[in-house]
Amino acid sequence: MKASQQVELFDTTLRDGAQTAGIAFSVEDKMRIANRLAEFGMDWIEGGWPGASPKDDLFFAQMKNRNWPNSRLVAFGSTARPGHAASKDRGLNNLVESGADAACIFGKSWDIHATKALGITLEQNLELVSESVAYLKQRLDYVMFDAEHFFDGYRASPDYAIKVLKAAADGGADALVLCDTNGGSVPSYLFDVVREVVARFPDKIIGIHAHNDSELAVSNTISAVQAGARHVQGTVNGIGERCGNANLISVIPILKLKLGIDCDVSDVELQQLSSLSRFVNEMANRLPWQHQPFVGQNAFAHKGGIHVSAIRKQSSLYEHIDPALVGNEQRVMVSDQAGRSNILSKLQLLEPEAGLAADDPVVAEAVTRIKELEAAGYAFEGADASFQLLLRRAMGRFRRHFELVRFRVYDEKRGHHDMPEAEATVQVRVGGKLVHSAALGNGPVNAMDKALRAALVDVYPGLSAMQLSDFKVRVLSTKQATEAMVRVLIESSDGHRKWSTVGVSTDVLEAAYRALNDAIEYKLVMDQVPPPDEQDRQSSS
Structure with missing residues (x-):
């Protein structure tokens, strides 16, 4: 761990974040994310729940050879099951055997959860917490206790919620993490509760784990830190079950830049925040939120x-x-x-x-x-x-690389159930030479794209690496029905860059051609390819 920090960062992207609807990390995904978080310098990286799934077991097995100078791997689990001695509990022993540097276990701190969900007495719940933490603490250097539903439990029975924390502290927990599990707390209430807990446990690290069901997870996290919490849990991009978790991509710059609170993130590491956000989105197969604060494409x-x-x-x-x-x-x-x-x-x-x-x-x-x-x-x-x-x-700085002479697109359908066949023919003039090409495609736009680039690739070989990566059509006026203007947006890529172009017409193929034309011209401009007449002059000289 790095020295002289006031607030430590705990990332649960691989565990809580992996519970997001629509996200399914592979073992390889989890390993890549974990190593990227370690490169960033995240203090704690929660890898998952050993024993909960073969995927998590394989992840921890693969991570045993990690070499992280500034980060520590955390295994997640729960207190021992009711009626089981901690030493015999398979779940706790999975944490010990996982090869992780630390364990983080959750226990019930809302009295009704102990009596209704677990079906045990309040005193039995306290014993489970204390014995489970103590068993882990004898075998691991660092143990964190997540007090599940703490803020709801404190509202219902403050004395009992505090007793749960005391049981964990008596068991030897290094950090007591207060969880807003249902995400329903507001910053003013949460601030007061955290300040009270910090006062009662001055020798323990108090942490915060906030969910975003009221869209207050970041605000609640910041309030907790201002009230004295020194341990912050969250996920990259705020992913997580239901509405997500506190977004560390927002929490970190707020702590460092707005409040001047040391969270042990250097200026160089902070500059990696946008790329870290994009990387996790890529691993999660999610489109980036363009309006995401701090790191979104439209944030500035x-x-x-x-x-x-x-x-x-x-x-x-x-x-x-x-x-x-x-x-x-x-x-x-x-x-x-x-x-x-x-x-x-x-x-x-x-x-x-x-x-x-x-x-x-x-x-x-x-x-x-x-x-x-x-x-x-x-x-x-x-x-x-x-x-x-x-x-x-x-600015007078553009010269065409080719001139369209004509294009023709056929879209033939035979029979009610058969798929249509699309074919495009294109004739272009490149310099003083006429070039004719034809291509079949998956739809008329794809056929046109392939035919156009086939006509040009001999003169401009770099176009062979270019392909359409996205295609959108927008009807601009629904009142005109099929006579309406349409806007076509095309995203193209050459494996290194992506760029977007637009075309508008009442004819969708004409709109698509205009966008395709711009896409090809832009690629040639960016590659600094001269028009054919300039190429001829350069070769003759």
């Missing part, structure tokens, strides 16, 4: 012209922190609300040496063109590649 995005004008003068006027502190970046959006400041900001990124000003004709032309296209149904917020091509045209 600015759309209104007044806002953009202000942040160009001083970013703190509309940003609560420097996004680089958490590994994020500022984004200037473009829409029908865009003013010259938005456009100028983008142009200066493309051409930092040009010395463009807000009254430059290039800026005026770009603003006018963008507003015209937005009025026609274009949306550049989600199509930054198309927007960058538009700016390059406004």
